[in-house]
Amino acid sequence: MEALPRETIVDVLESRLREDILSGRHPVGAYLPPERTLADGYSVTRTTLKHAFGRLMQAGLLETRHGVGTRVRDYLRLGGADLLPMLVRHSPDWVEEIFEVRRSIGALIAERAAARATDRQRTELRTLLTAVGDAPDADAVQLADIEVHRALAHATGNRVYVLLTNTLFNAYLPVRAALKAPFTDAQVARGRLEPVVDAVVDGDEAGARRAAEGYLTATERIMLEGLA
Known part of the structure; x- marks a missing residue:
C-alpha cells in the first residue's frame, strides 16, 4: 500500500491559485491584488502566500516585477511543455x-x-x-x-x-x-x-x-x- 500524500497549506493554496489562474478568475496579463489583500482573502499568512507564489512563478504562471506587483503570465505564448x-x-x-x-x-x-x-x-x-x-x-x-x-x-x-x-x-x-x-x-x-x-x-x-x-x-x- 502507498502512503497518501499529506498536503500542506502551501500545497492547498498553490492549487487554489493555479485553478483561479487557469479558469480565468485571474486573467492573463492582469496583476493580482496586493499580497495583504490576497492573504486575507485566502485566510493565509503572507509567508504562505509568498511560498505559493514562488512555486507558480517557477511553473511559469506568474511573474513578479519589483515595485509593481505580481502578474499572470501568458503561459500559452511564453510557457513550455x-x-x-x-x-x-x-x-x-x-x-x-x-x-x-x-x-x-x-x-x-x-x-x-x-x-x-x-x-x-x-x-x-x-x-x-x-x-x-x-x-x-x-x-x-x-x-x-x-x-x-x-x-x-x-x-x-x-x-x-x-x-x-x-x-x-x-x-x-x-x-x-x-x-x-x-x-x-x-x-x-x-x-x-x-x-x-x-x-x-x-x-x-x-x-x-x-x-x-x-x-x-x-x-x-x-x-x-x-x-x-
Missing part, C-alpha cells in the same frame, strides 16, 4: 491534444529508430517487448509499454526525441490511472506493440511508421473511451 501536467490536472480536454502530438511524434520516432537502431538496441527492444507480455497487471503492463517507447526514442540517436517522449508521458501522468484500458490483458498489449518492434528490428522504416500510427491510433481510442 513542462506546464502540461498542470494543465491536464486542470482540464482533461488537454489529453486529446497531447494524444494528437503523441501520434505524429511516435510515428516519426519509430521510422527514425528503424533507420538508426544498433544491434544492441534491437535486442533490447525484443527484451522489453517480452516484458510487456510478462507483466502481472495493467499498471505493470502500462509501465512496461512506456519503456518500449523510451527505448524507441533512444534508438533514434536523437536526444530531443527522448526528451519529447518523456514530456508526453509526464503530461498525462495525472490521469494515467484512467488510461489503463489498453493494458488490462498483457498478451493483447504485447500483440498490439509487436508489429512496431518487428518493423524497427527489421530496419523497415515505412513499415515502422505505419505500425506505429496503427498502434498509437488504436490505443488512443481505447484510452479516450476509458477516460470518458
Whole structure:
C-alpha cells in the first residue's frame, strides 16, 4: 500500500491559485491584488502566500516585477511543455491534444529508430517487448509499454526525441490511472506493440511508421473511451 500524500497549506493554496489562474478568475496579463489583500482573502499568512507564489512563478504562471506587483503570465505564448501536467490536472480536454502530438511524434520516432537502431538496441527492444507480455497487471503492463517507447526514442540517436517522449508521458501522468484500458490483458498489449518492434528490428522504416500510427491510433481510442 502507498502512503497518501499529506498536503500542506502551501500545497492547498498553490492549487487554489493555479485553478483561479487557469479558469480565468485571474486573467492573463492582469496583476493580482496586493499580497495583504490576497492573504486575507485566502485566510493565509503572507509567508504562505509568498511560498505559493514562488512555486507558480517557477511553473511559469506568474511573474513578479519589483515595485509593481505580481502578474499572470501568458503561459500559452511564453510557457513550455513542462506546464502540461498542470494543465491536464486542470482540464482533461488537454489529453486529446497531447494524444494528437503523441501520434505524429511516435510515428516519426519509430521510422527514425528503424533507420538508426544498433544491434544492441534491437535486442533490447525484443527484451522489453517480452516484458510487456510478462507483466502481472495493467499498471505493470502500462509501465512496461512506456519503456518500449523510451527505448524507441533512444534508438533514434536523437536526444530531443527522448526528451519529447518523456514530456508526453509526464503530461498525462495525472490521469494515467484512467488510461489503463489498453493494458488490462498483457498478451493483447504485447500483440498490439509487436508489429512496431518487428518493423524497427527489421530496419523497415515505412513499415515502422505505419505500425506505429496503427498502434498509437488504436490505443488512443481505447484510452479516450476509458477516460470518458
